[in-house]
Amino acid sequence: xxxxxxxxxxVVLMATAVGVAADFTGALAADPLGTAGPxxxxxxxxxxxxxxxxxxxxxxxxxxxxxxxxxxxxxxHYERAIRLLSLVRMEQAxxxxxxxxxxxxxxxxxxxxxxxxxxxxxxxxxxxxINAALILAPTDSDxxxxxxxxxxxxxxxxxxLRDANEAVRQNDRNADALWIRxxxxxxxxxxxxxxEDLSRALEIExxxxxxxxxxxxxxxxxxxxxxxxxxxxxIIDGGGGNGGGASALQVRALARAGLGDWSGAVADLxxxxxxxxxxxxxxxxxxxxNELYIQRAIALVxxxxxxxxxxxxxxxxxxxxxxxxxxxxxxxxxxxxxxxxLDGQRSQVLDDAVxxxxxxxxxxxxxxxxx
Numbered sequence: 368x369x370x371x372x373x374x375x376x377x378v379v380l381m382a383t384a385v386g387v388a389a390d391f392t393g394a395l396a397a398d399p400l401g402t403a404g405p406x407x408x409x410x411x412x413x414x415x416x417x418x419x420x421x422x423x424x425x426x427x428x429x430x431x432x433x434x435x436x437x438x439x440x441x442x443x444h445y446e447r448a449i450r451l452l453s454l455v456r457m458e459q460a461x462x463x464x465x466x467x468x469x470x471x472x473x474x475x476x477x478x479x480x481x482x483x484x485x486x487x488x489x490x491x492x493x494x495x496x497i498n499a500a501l502i503l504a505p506t507d508s509d510x511x512x513x514x515x516x517x518x519x520x521x522x523x524x525x526x527x528l529r530d531a532n533e534a535v536r537q538n539d540r541n542a543d544a545l546w547i548r549x550x551x552x553x554x555x556x557x558x559x560x561x562x563e564d565l566s567r568a569l570e571i572e573x574x575x576x577x578x579x580x581x582x583x584x585x586x587x588x589x590x591x592x593x594x595x596x597x598x599x600x601x602i603i604d605g606g607g608g609n610g611g612g613a614s615a616l617q618v619r620a621l622a623r624a625g626l627g628d629w630s631g632a633v634a635d636l637x638x639x640x641x642x643x644x645x646x647x648x649x650x651x652x653x654x655x656x657n658e659l660y661i662q663r664a665i666a667l668v669x670x671x672x673x674x675x676x677x678x679x680x681x682x683x684x685x686x687x688x689x690x691x692x693x694x695x696x697x698x699x700x701x702x703x704x705x706x707x708x709l710d711g712q713r714s715q716v717l718d719d720a721v722x723x724x725x726x727x728x729x730x731x732x733x734x735x736x737x738x
Contacts, residue, residue, distance in 0.1 A: 403512035403543040405486045412453030421454055441471030475500045490517055508538035512547045527551045542568040546578045558585055576602055583618045596622035613639055629669045636663040644678040651683045661735045668725040
């Protein structure tokens, strides 16, 4: 499989889950929330009475004493919001951070937290909070980096990079700001510079999983397959990195296939999809899984495990029905298989042509696009 094939199948995972931190002043490896942009991870708080009780409020922190002075009351609401986020009590956390800002509209930490809670989601509200906080703290690296995330994709393509550059200038040890700038640089086609930023972030935080995953994906695009696989190894060996295990397995599978390690690719894809033909929740109805089934079928054919490959092939074409089969037949007829009938029907002639096609990189890519 070529690097181009690997690139087409790679799906970039941008973690946007909910997490928490006791301090937003620095990007620390022990900080599951992170400091800027989307939250790094999902809630890690534990409720001694059990998960069901947790989601019904059994472990919610006590209400804030409203007789406290405004600034202290605001900080108490903010800290309560953090604890609620750790328990994945999202609506309650939102009400708490709203109360923090109502008590003290100048609470920069609360404004920053509420903005980040709206990523992804209400980008306009998030930007309003970040801009309000930047009036109070114009050199705050986290605020600048978060604004860079929010304005990315808007009319002025240079605005996100300006904010990201300033965020890094204000704090060149801000790993989240470097991760954000790397994403922006990649959007601008500057992959080597993006890779450099991610490497700097990983020097600061070697266990920063989303930075390592993004670097692995960028290195796939740069053709640095061995290094991409090594980054994926690090994430997988570390237990998945806040939910990034499946994405790391995918990157490693594609890198292994690109390096000719078809057995390794099949092993990684099977860890995601389950065994060929076995019941699974990884439905080929989802485009993400659909492509992985095709990739595994190609790898299985390369290994001579054709019956298993055809199980994956059947799982995919069963969804597309006759139109999908007809598209494949048209493609195969035009690419070296003139004996394939144009009838929209499954046949041994079609199966043999597909298996032969999977052995060729260009043909395999072409037929995958038509399933």
